[in-house]
Amino acid sequence: MNLPTVKQLRYFVALESYEHFGRAAEACFVSQSAFSTAIRELESTLEVQLVDRTNKNVTITHIGRQIAVEARRCLRDIEGLVELARSNQQPLTGELRVGVIPTIAPFLLPEVMPGLREAYPRLKLYLTEDITQRVYDKLMDGELDLIILALPYALRNVEVEPLFQDRFFLACRENSTHIPREDGQFKSGDLAPESILLLEDGHCLRDHTLAACHLQQDMDKISRFSASSLLTLVQMVDADLGVSYLPEIVIGSPLLQGTQVKLWPTGEKSFRDIGLAWRRGSARAEEFHQLGETIRQLQAQYGPYPLTPAETEENTQTGTDGATENGHPAADAT
Structure with missing residues (x-):
């Protein structure tokens, strides 16, 4: 035959x-x-x-x-x-095709790529940036071996390796007219829903923000003016067109440099989970677990909070008050 x-x-x-x-x-x-x-x-x-x-x-x-x-x-x-x-010869060698979503790639990759090259010099990474649904589809079609994404997200027939929790911060322009002030502390409930700016539909960060920051009940009131990228969103906030929520991973990145945007802890357990995902049953599963552990260790050197489960939980419970300005602690923070 x-x-x-x-x-x-x-x-x-x-x-x-x-x-x-x-x-x-x-x-x-x-x-x-x-x-x-x-x-x-x-x-x-x-x-x-x-x-x-x-x-x-x-x-x-x-x-x-x-x-x-x-x-x-x-x-x-x-x-x-x-x-x-x-995998029976030497782990994490050869080609590895990785998909990363836009709200993670420009913040995580610059921190971990140099360390990954040093740890695995024979590993050739081919990176693709796209929204979650498309990198997931490419994973399931065999075009990608592994994806880095934000959770929760509806995934089928995959295995997931959690990396760290990424807290949400309230983002507003200094002296914003949209923020009610009381002793320098803000609560989500104090915000007018129509002043909240989010990414457009199709970005999972929009859904994670709505869920983690308890905004679903105000969806019909939230501003219709949505952004296509985090850069656009920050520019809108910097122009005081409204306020938004940004993930902690952006702190210290160029995204906020040159702006008057401040970040304030929400005072709540509001976060998204960052993780790796690959096709269930992959022969390289052990390699991917090992890669996840390496990424956790590398990110812990740069991240503003510990990344082990116990430390992350402790940090979530005892997060500090006060704002950050341009990705660094604000001078007038209390």
Whole structure:
């Protein structure tokens, strides 16, 4: 019995994704003629038509869509076999494709990447930044090996390694007109919901902020003026268009430099969890646990609070009062 080759399966998965022979061939780094020949050979081997061809369009047939799903699964299994063999030699070597969400990548990666290179000099990291749903989809499609994301998030068929808790701070411009003041301490309940600015839908930080800061009951009143990025959000707060909540991971980063934005502890257990996730059953699970431990140790050198479970819990209970300005303790903090 003739069986499809790995190359043919890879080519067909690319064609199903791009729905264009030229772009799919380019993504696979082969000529279009060689690519088309491989697809026809796959159809001949399977004795089924995978693609409807016209002069202008490429349409994947119904059975072609089903076969593409199984082809992706086959490719993941083959990659898992290779990973199993590699993990038996030396852990955390070779290529590792990692997806990171935008509200984590620019703050965590500069802190941990130098240490990871030193700890694992034979590890080649290929990083992708995208919103949570897309990096999760790429993980499950086999395009990524591992993702770094904020939790909770609806995930299926994955294993998760918690890294640390990332507390939320109230962000406002110094002397903001949107903040009721009383002895320099602010509470979420004192804020007018219409003054609260958040990221737009699609960013999990928006959902985590609503949940962790207990804002769901005021969703219909919260400002309709939403931001597409943390940079835009900070600029809006700096212009005193409203107030917002920012994760602690931004403290000390360039995000707040050059602004008059202050951060105030919420006085509540308001946080998101940061963690690693990978496909359940991955042959590299032990490596990923080891990588998570290394990231925790590296982040603990930079983070403003301890990252072990016990220390994190203690810090959450006894967090200090007072504001931070431009990512550092404010001069007038009490």
